[in-house]
Structure formats: C-alpha cells, structure tokens
Amino acid sequence: MRFRLTDDQRALRVGVREALARQFDGRALRAAVEEADGGGAAGEGTGRAVGAPRLGRGLWRALGDLGFFALRVPEADGGVGLGLPEAVLVFEEAGRALLPGPLVATHLAAGAVPGAATGETVVAAVDGGLVEWLAAADVVRGDSAGAVPLRSLDPLTPLHRVPAGRPASGTDPVAVLLTAAEQLGTATRVCELAAQHARAREQFGRPIGAFQAVAHLCAGILVRAETARAAVYAAAVTADPADIAAARILADEAAVRGARDCLQVHGGMGFTWESEVHLHLKRAWVRAQRAGGVTESEEMLAAALASETA
Amino acid sequence: MDLSYTPEEEDFRARLREWLARTLPGLPPRPSPGDWPGRRAYDLGWQRRLYEAGYAGVHWDATPGVRLIFLEETEKAGAPYVGAGFVGLLHAGPTIAAEGTDAQRARWLPPILRGEEVWCQGFSEPDAGSDLAALRTRAWRDGDDYVVTGSKIWTSHAEVADWCELLVRTDPAAPKHRGITWLALPMDAPGITVRPLRTLAGPAEFAEVFLDEVRVPVANRVGDENDGWRVTLVTLSFERGTAFAGEVVACRRALAELAVEARKNGRWDDPALRRRLGRLNAEFRALWRLTQWNVSAAEASGGVPGAGGSVFKLRYSHARQELYDAAAEVLGPDCLDLDRPWTPDRLSSLAYTIAAGTSQVQHSIIAERILGLPKGR
Ligand SMILES: Cc1cc2nc3c(=O)[nH]c(=O)nc-3n(C[C@H](O)[C@H](O)[C@H](O)COP(=O)(O)OP(=O)(O)OC[C@H]3O[C@@H](n4cnc5c(N)ncnc54)[C@H](O)[C@@H]3O)c2cc1C
Numbered sequence: 001m002r003f004r005l006t007d008d009q010r011a012l013r014v015g016v017r018e019a020l021a022r023q024f025d026g027r028a029l030r031a032a033v034e035e036a037d038g039g040g041a042a043g044e045g046t047g048r049a050v051g052a053p054r055l056g057r058g059l060w061r062a063l064g065d066l067g068f069f070a071l072r073v074p075e076a077d078g079g080v081g082l083g084l085p086e087a088v089l090v091f092e093e094a095g096r097a098l099l100p101g102p103l104v105a106t107h108l109a110a111g112a113v114p115g116a117a118t119g120e121t122v123v124a125a126v127d128g129g130l131v132e133w134l135a136a137a138d139v140v141r142g143d144s145a146g147a148v149p150l151r152s153l154d155p156l157t158p159l160h161r162v163p164a165g166r167p168a169s170g171t172d173p174v175a176v177l178l179t180a181a182e183q184l185g186t187a188t189r190v191c192e193l194a195a196q197h198a199r200a201r202e203q204f205g206r207p208i209g210a211f212q213a214v215a216h217l218c219a220g221i222l223v224r225a226e227t228a229r230a231a232v233y234a235a236a237v238t239a240d241p242a243d244i245a246a247a248r249i250l251a252d253e254a255a256v257r258g259a260r261d262c263l264q265v266h267g268g269m270g271f272t273w274e275s276e277v278h279l280h281l282k283r284a285w286v287r288a289q290r291a292g293g294v295t296e297s298e299e300m301l302a303a304a305l306a307s308e309t310a
Numbered sequence: 311m312d313l314s315y316t317p318e319e320e321d322f323r324a325r326l327r328e329w330l331a332r333t334l335p336g337l338p339p340r341p342s343p344g345d346w347p348g349r350r351a352y353d354l355g356w357q358r359r360l361y362e363a364g365y366a367g368v369h370w371d372a373t374p375g376v377r378l379i380f381l382e383e384t385e386k387a388g389a390p391y392v393g394a395g396f397v398g399l400l401h402a403g404p405t406i407a408a409e410g411t412d413a414q415r416a417r418w419l420p421p422i423l424r425g426e427e428v429w430c431q432g433f434s435e436p437d438a439g440s441d442l443a444a445l446r447t448r449a450w451r452d453g454d455d456y457v458v459t460g461s462k463i464w465t466s467h468a469e470v471a472d473w474c475e476l477l478v479r480t481d482p483a484a485p486k487h488r489g490i491t492w493l494a495l496p497m498d499a500p501g502i503t504v505r506p507l508r509t510l511a512g513p514a515e516f517a518e519v520f521l522d523e524v525r526v527p528v529a530n531r532v533g534d535e536n537d538g539w540r541v542t543l544v545t546l547s548f549e550r551g552t553a554f555a556g557e558v559v560a561c562r563r564a565l566a567e568l569a570v571e572a573r574k575n576g577r578w579d580d581p582a583l584r585r586r587l588g589r590l591n592a593e594f595r596a597l598w599r600l601t602q603w604n605v606s607a608a609e610a611s612g613g614v615p616g617a618g619g620s621v622f623k624l625r626y627s628h629a630r631q632e633l634y635d636a637a638a639e640v641l642g643p644d645c646l647d648l649d650r651p652w653t654p655d656r657l658s659s660l661a662y663t664i665a666a667g668t669s670q671v672q673h674s675i676i677a678e679r680i681l682g683l684p685k686g687r
Contacts, residue, residue, distance in 0.1 A: 001319070001375035002312045003599070003606040009311065085311050195681040209683035212674065218683060219624075219676035226621050230603040231596035237313045246592035295585065301595075302588035305569040 003234070005089075012086055016066075016093040023062050024099055026276075032056075032100060033279065036155045052149075052158045055101050055122060055136035064119020068094075068103070069110040073117055079110070084174070088181040088236040095185025095255075098279055100156040102133040104178045105141065113139050126162050127171065127290050134160040154282040171291040173244045177235055179287050180244070180251035184232050186280050187225035187254035190262035193277060194218045197266055208265070217265055221258040228254035242304045245297035252294050255284035313602065319375045323383060329363055330387040337390070343513040343654075350428060350470040353393035357425030366423040369399050370407060374605040378555070385559035392556075394467050398422040398429035400553040402475040405492075405545040409533050418473070418494065430471035432462040432495065432519060433542070439464075440671050442477075443486045443539060447521060449478035449493070455525040456480070456493065461518060464665075468504045468517035471497050475545065476526075481536050490538035492545075494530040501525075511657040512648075546667070547619055553666075554626055555601045561633055562594045564655075568633075572640045586636050593629045597622070617679045624672040627662035634659045 005013070036053035063069065071087050073079020087107070094103055105125035106116050115121030115138070124133045126142025134140060134147055135158060147160040195218050198209030208214045228250040235247035259281035263270035270277045288294065315323070337356070341348030360366045368380045385391075392399050403422045406414055421427040438445040447460025458478055465474070474495040481489030497504075501524040506514035533541040569587055572578040604618045634656035638645035647653055663669045677683040 001315055001373075001378065001602060001606065002609075003602040004610060005311060191681075195683065198681075198683055207684050209677070209681075210686045212670075212686045215677035215681075215683045215686055216670070216673040218681050219673040222676055222680060223621050223625050226618070227596050227600055227625050230599035231592070233311055234313060234599040234602070237311050242591075243595065246595040249589060249592040250596045297592070298585040298588035299581075300588070301591040302569070302584040305566055305587060305591050306573065 003230075003237075009086065009089060013089050013093065016090050017096075019066050020093055020097045020099060023059055023066075024097055029098055029276070029279070033155050037273075052135065053100060053156050055133060057122075060101065060106075060122055061119040063099075063101075063103075064117065069107050069119055070117035071107070071110075073111045077111060079117060083236075084177065084239055085233065085236040087178060088232060091178045091181035092185040092188070092232075095182030095283075096189045097185070098156065098276075098283060102137060103182075104175050105132075105137075107178065108172060108175055109139070109141065113141075125175075127175075128292060129162055130289060131160045131162055132157050132286070134158070152286075154279075154286045156279065157283065157286045159286075173239070173241045176248050176291045176297070177232070177239075177244045179290050180228075180232050180235070180247045183248075183251035183255035183284060183287055184225070184228050186284050187221070187228055187251065187258045190255075190258040190277065190280050191218070191221045191225050193280075194221055194258075194262040194265040197269075201267075214265060217261045221254075221261050224250075224254040224258055242301060245300045245304075248291075248297045249294055249301070252284075252288045256281070256288060259284050315375050315379065319373070319379060322376055323379045326365070326380065326383050327387070329365075330383060330389055333359060333363070334387060334389060340390075346470050346514075350394050353390065353395055354425040354428065356390040356393075357395050357399075357423075359425075361424045366425075370404060374602075374609050378602060378605060381556040382559050385556055385563065391560070394428045394470060395422070395425070396553070397431045397467065397471075397475065398427065398473075401431065401545045402429040402473070402494075405475070405541060406494075406532060408544055409492075409541050413529075414494075414532060427472040428467060428470055429473045429475060430465050430467045430497070432465050432468075432474040432476040434464045435461060436463050440668055442542070443490065445477055445479060445490065447476070447478050448482070449480050449491060449526070451480075451528070452525075454528050456491075456528060456531070458493070458495070458521050458524045458526055461520045463518050464507075464516045465504075465519050466516045468497070468519050469506055469514070473497060474519070477538055477542060480538075484536060487539045489536055490542065491535050492532045492538040492541040493526050494532065495521075495524065495526055496530075499524050499526065510660065511654055547616065554623065555605070557630070558594060558597045558601055558626065561630060562591075562598070564637075565590055565594060565633060568637050568640055568652075571637075575640070575642075577640050577642075583636075583639060586639070590629070590633055590636055593632070597626055597629060600625070617675060620667075620672045620675045621680075623666060624669055624676070627669065630662050631659045 032053060067080040068090060070079040071082050071090060075081035102122065102124045106123040109123035110117035113121055113123050116123050121138045122136055123139045123141060124131055124137035126144050131140065131144055131147060134144060144162055146163045150159050150161050152159040198214050198218050199207055201208050231247040231250040235243035259277065263277045263281060266275060266277055269275055341352050357366065368377055399422060403419060406418050433442055435445050435447060447458060449456040449458045474497055476493045476495040478491050478493055479489050480491040501522040503520040505518045507516055507518060509515045577583050600622050604622055607616065607618060634652065637652040638656060641650060641652060644650050645653060678685055
C-alpha cells in the first residue's frame with residue numbers, strides 16, 4: 001500500500017496544468033464569460049435569454065490532441081491507455097481551471113462515438129432531467145426529445161430541461177467519479193484563492209488572515225478539500241461504486257461549501273461579477289445536480305451500510 | 311497510487327486473523343470502567359499476548375500496509391484497544407525511538423512492547439492548556455538529578471502509570487519555547503501526589519498530578535536541555551498523525567451496528583435519518599482513506615507525520631461526535647439511558663474536540679502551517 005501519487009502521476013498533473021493554462025487561461029475564461037453574458041446587466045431582468053456560451057471547437061480539438069478524451073481508451077485502439085486514477089487527476093485540473101464544455105460526456109463517449117476521442121465530435125448526455133451543452137453538441141446520448149432551454153445560473157454551462165429524462169440512477173459510476181474529480185479541482189482552487197486573499201487584503205492594519213474568524217474559515221476549506229481528495233483518489237483506484245458514492249458526497253461538500261466560504265473571505269469583492277469566485281460556486285452547483293444529486297449517493301451508502309453488517 | 315497489499319502483507323493478515331480467532335475467546339472478561347487496577351492488568355495482558363505472538367511492535371516498525379491491516383483486523387475481530395498502553399505505544403514510545411539515546415531505547419522500549427509498563431502524558435497544566443509552551447512546572451539541576459516542582463492536570467491514566475512523559479521548564483529566562491525540557495518521570499518517585507478527577511462521563515479518566523521536589527535523574531532527559539519543545543512537536547505529530555487511526559475502524563463498526571438498530575426500531579424508514587447515516591458512511595470511509603494517505607505520506611518523509619495529522623484529527627473528532635449524535639436520533643428517548651452503550655460513548659465523544667489540541671487550535675495550525683496565513687493570537 002503506497003497511497004500517494006507516483007512520479008508519473010505528479011508529472012501528468014503538472015503537464016495538464018501547464019497545458020490548460022496555455023489553452024484556457026484566466027483571460028480566456030474572462031472572455032468566455034463576457035461573450036456568454038452577451039448584453040450583460042442590460043439583459044438581466046428583461047426576461048430575454050442571455051447570450052449562450054459558445055463551445056470553442058479549437059479548444060475541443062486541442063483537448064483531443066492532449067489526450068483528454070482518449071485518455072482511458074486502450075493504446076491498441078489509438079487511445080492513451082491510462083486508467084481511472086490518471087483520468088481523475090486530469091478532471092481535477094479541468095475543474096480547477098473552470099474548463100467549459102461537456103467534458104465528462106465526451107470523455108465517456110470516446111471509443112463509442114466516432115470522433116469523440118479526438119475532439120472532432122462534441123458529445124452531450126442527458127442526465128436525469130437536464131442536458132448540459134445540448135445546442136453545441138454533435139451527438140446527444142440519451143433521449144433529449146422536447147428539450148427546452150433554461151436560463152442557466154452558470155454563465156458557462158448552457159442547460160436544457162428534458163421532460164422525459166431517464167432516471168438518473170442509471171448513471172455510469174465513472175461519470176459520478178469524474179464529476180467528483182472536477183469538484184475536487186474547484187475545492188482546491190477556492191482554497192488557494194481564499195488563502196491568497198486572506199494574506200493580501202488588509203483591514204485594521206493587518207492582513208485579514210491574521211483574524212482567526214477568517215483563518216479558520218480558510219482552514220475549514222482546506223480540511224474539506226483534503227478529506228475529499230483522499231476519498232476521490234481512493235475511489236479512482238478501487239472503482240468501487242460505494243467508494244465512488246462516498247467520494248461524490250465529500251467532493252460536492254468540499255466544492256460547494258468551499259466556494260461559499262471563499263466568497264465570504266472575499267467580502268464585497270466576492271459578490272461581484274468581476275471576481276472568479278462566483279464562477280466556481282455556480283459550476284459546483286451545476287455539478288452537484290448531476291447523477292441524481294447527492295441524495296442518490298446517500299441512499300446508496302445507507303443501503304451499503306445494511307449489507308456491510310449482513 | 312496503490313491501495314493493494316503485497317502477498318507478504320496479505321499473508322500477515324491471514325495469520326493475524328487466524329491468531330485472533332484462536333486468542334480472543336480465551337481473554338478474561340473486560341473490567342468495568344471504574345476499575346483502574348483491573349483495566350491496567352487487562353490492557354497490559356493483551357499487550358503481553360501481542361508480544362508473545364510477535365505483533366507487539368507493529369505500531370513502530372511495520373510497513374504502513376501491515377500497520378493498517380493490524381488496526382483493521384483487530385478492530386473487526388473486536389479485540390481490545392491499546393487502552394492504558396496508548397501513551398507508551400503511540401506517543402512516548404515513538405518519541406523515544408526517534409529522539410532517545412541507545413541506552414534510553416534499550417531501557418524504555420522493551421517494557422512497553424512486552425506490556426510491562428504504562429506511560430502517561432504530563433504536558434497540560436492548570437495555566438497551560440492550548441498555550442502549552444506557557445507551562446511552569448520548574449526543574450532545577452542538582453548534581454545528576456533534576457529537582458521538579460509544579461503541577462500537571464488532565465493526565466490520563468496517571469493513577470496506574472509507571473512513567474510519565476513530563477514537560478518541565480529548565481530556563482525561565484529564555485523565550486517560552488526555548489526553556490522546556492522533556493523528561494521521563496518515574497511515577498513512584500517520592501514527592502508525587504495523584505488526585506483523580508471525575509469526568510462528565512462518570513469514571514475518573516484523568517487526574518491532577520502534583521510534583522513536590524521530585525528528583526529525576528538527568529539520564530532520563532530525552533533530547534537536550536531546553537530543546538524539549540522540538541521533542542514535544544515530534545510527540546504531538548504522532549498523537550495527531552496516526553494515534554487515532556484504529557478508532558476510525560471502530561467507528562465504522564459502530565455505524566454498521568447503528569444501522570442494524572435503526573432497522574430494528576423502525577427509524578430506518580425515515581429517509582432523512584437514512585441519508586444521515588449514508589453520509590456518515592461516506593465520512594468514515596473518507597477518513598480511512600485519509601489515514602492511508604497520511605500514513606503513506608509519513609513513510610515517504612521519514613516516518614514522522616506532518617501537519618496533515620491536524621487535518622485528520624480535526625475532521626475525525628467532529629465526525630465521531632456526529633456519529634453519536636446520529637445514534638441519539640436513532641435511539642430516541644433511549645438516548646437518555648446510561649445502560650445503552652451508545653449513551654456513555656456519546657458522552658466520551660465530547661472530549662475529542664478538546665483533547666490532543668482543541669479544534670480551534672487545529673484550525674490555527676492548519677491556517678498557519680499549511681496555508682501560510684499570518685499568526686493571529
Ligand atoms: C479526555 C481528556 C484527556 C486528556 N488527557 C491529557 C493527558 O493525558 N495529558 C495532557 O497533558 N493533557 C491531556 N488533556 C488536556 C488537553 O490537551 C487540554 O485540555 C487541551 O489542550 C485544551 O487545554 P485547556 O483545557 O487548558 O483549554 P484552554 O486552552 O483553556 O481552552 C479553552 C477554550 O479556549 C479556546 N482557545 C484557547 N486558546 C485559543 C486560541 N489561541 N485561539 C482560539 N481559541 C483558543 C480553546 O479552543 C477552548 O475552546 C486531556 C484532555 C481531555 C479532555
């Protein structure tokens with residue numbers, strides 16, 4: 001038992017982080033948000049749908065070239081031939097960078113839907129009553145008949161409601177795990193942002209991080225993120241559905257509460273459209289709806305408890 | 311990332327399981343919580359059996375895999391916990407192994423392993439709790455001895471201990487962290503008075519220890535004079551890092567029993583309650599993974615656990631309290647009955663966010679040492 005990243009896994013993380021910084025840095029994120037925002041404040045409250053975010057085809061193909069989608073496709077079939085632990089590390093970085101697009105759906109389609117592995121084809125998937133990125137997709141998995149757009153809370157995740165959505169309980173556990181990995185990325189990022197701000201911002205003549213009320217909020221973000229990390233990585237190694245459900249519960253909590261506390265640490269700045277913080281919170285909320293939400297995972301682990309004693 | 315065990319480790323597991331199945335039925339009945347001499351004899355007797363079967367040193371020199379297998383299997387089999395052996399096996403022992411001289415290791419470690427001597431921890435004082443470095447128990451050098459005067463409080467197992475890992479102030483003029491020394495105090499030395507303190511859970515789990523010109527040989531000093539704070543940080547990292555690992559397995563077992571109880575009394579049909587237990591299942595699974603993560607990290611960095619121990623300690627102590635709060639929800643009015651085992655366990659769980667550094671202190675440690683935030687105070 002050596003439960004820590006191997007040298008290769010460390011190198012993969014660094015490589016992915018650098019590649020994503022090239023493909024989708026803070027400025028690209030900002031530009032994508034502004035574009036999606038369209039009319040901005042003028043559109044708000046008028047009932048008019050805000051401009052939908054566009055999925056950059058160039059970005060998608062670049063991700064394909066990086067092996068983002070083909071990561072777990074066997075080498076014999078032209079893929080990268082890596083496993084779930086590596087996929088989790090990559091999706092964590094994607095979550096951290098707020099990378100837009102139906103990443104999980106396209107990744108899961110690699111090998112099954114032509115062009116998905118290379119990033120030529122954008123694949124969306126119906127999940128319960130929702131589909132992310134429906135309009136941008138070339139292929140939609142699941143029954144999306146009668147889909148209606150809704151005004152998405154997350155400026156970078158367009159959403160459709162699907163009346164006849166299949167029950168979420170049919171969700172592939174790998175989709176749940178990769179979502180948890182993205183949440184972990186968010187939790188890690190908001191921890192960094194909160195700590196940075198707490199060190200830099202001064203009030204009453206000292207950094208706000210010198211106030212325990214602030215420092216302890218930051219420490220709480222870290223504790224949730226690191227506990228979630230252990231759960232997510234372990235689930236990637238075992239691929240056990242109960243481990244995955246546990247990882248999901250911990251990672252959702254780490255991301256959503258982490259983003260909220262990070263917002264609190266930022267004060268008024270945290271409430272602005274300018275700040276990066278709300279984007280993390282909104283994305284975390286979107287991901288928390290996937291695969292039946294956390295309720296599904298809690299029920300599953302309650303049932304597992306019963307069988308553990310039997 | 312590897313969570314699998316080697317064939318040798320699996321072999322260890324199989325032999326341990328078989329040994330536990332053979333040995334546990336022959337154990338004497340457990341003494342009552344208030345029977346200290348009985349508890350000492352019981353806990354040492356268990357350690358002696360472990361020693362004879364070759365398992366005594368598992369906390370110290372085994373691979374992380376073997377250690378965790380040991381904790382898992384003993385807990386699953388319902389074997390006794392370290393009990394009165396806690397301080398000796400899980401912090402004084404590892405500290406002496408890391409910081410002591412050869413002679414000190416030879417003197418103190420074997421009796422801990424053989425289940426012959428009990429240690430207690432004399433760190434906290436009436437005016438030095440969270441601010442441990444403010445401790446005032448004084449030690450003067452007199453020939454080959456230190457002469458110690460002062461008092462300690464909250465000293466668990468003091469009544470039945472042979473030795474005490476004692477922090478004393480040897481240089482009152484130095485800044486508070488630089489005048490502390492770590493001594494091994496023989497508990498039968500003249501001038502020591504132990505006064506048991508009852509806890510809110512009923513029995514006396516800890517005590518006040520008064521020291522009146524107690525002579526401690528200089529040879530009992532671990533580390534250099536006035537270097538005791540550094541030695542203390544080593545001790546505390548063991549305490550927070552790995553000492554609670556076995557309890558996570560125990561909590562998982564308790565949670566499974568709670569599910570059985572809920573099914574029996576019908577509370578299981580309440581989805582909110584069921585989901586609460588499902589969440590706790592996720593929590594304790596994650597804490598076990600965090601243990602594996604921390605133990606692996608400690609191995610990679612030379613054996614001493616890092617500040618990650620505070621992350622675990624903080625999260626675990628709250629999870630444990632939530633477990634027993636959930637138990638109270640399952641039991642309903644029965645949660646007021648001290649004869650239901652959940653009730654005293656719930657009371658004991660209240661200590662977890664205080665002992666071994668309060669939750670507030672752990673938050674501050676994480677903020678300062680991991681996140682690099684400025685020192686507050
Ligand atoms: C069951 C049990 C067993 C124990 N066994 C032992 C033992 O064997 N040996 C031993 O040496 N000690 C032992 N202790 C003592 C334990 O380590 C102390 O109780 C603990 O460190 C807190 O110190 P205190 O009780 O003096 O509380 P205080 O330090 O007075 O704290 C009181 C409150 O103030 C808060 N506080 C204090 N300082 C700060 C700060 N800087 N920032 C924010 N909040 C702060 C604390 O979090 C707490 O909520 C035991 C305690 C318990 C409960």
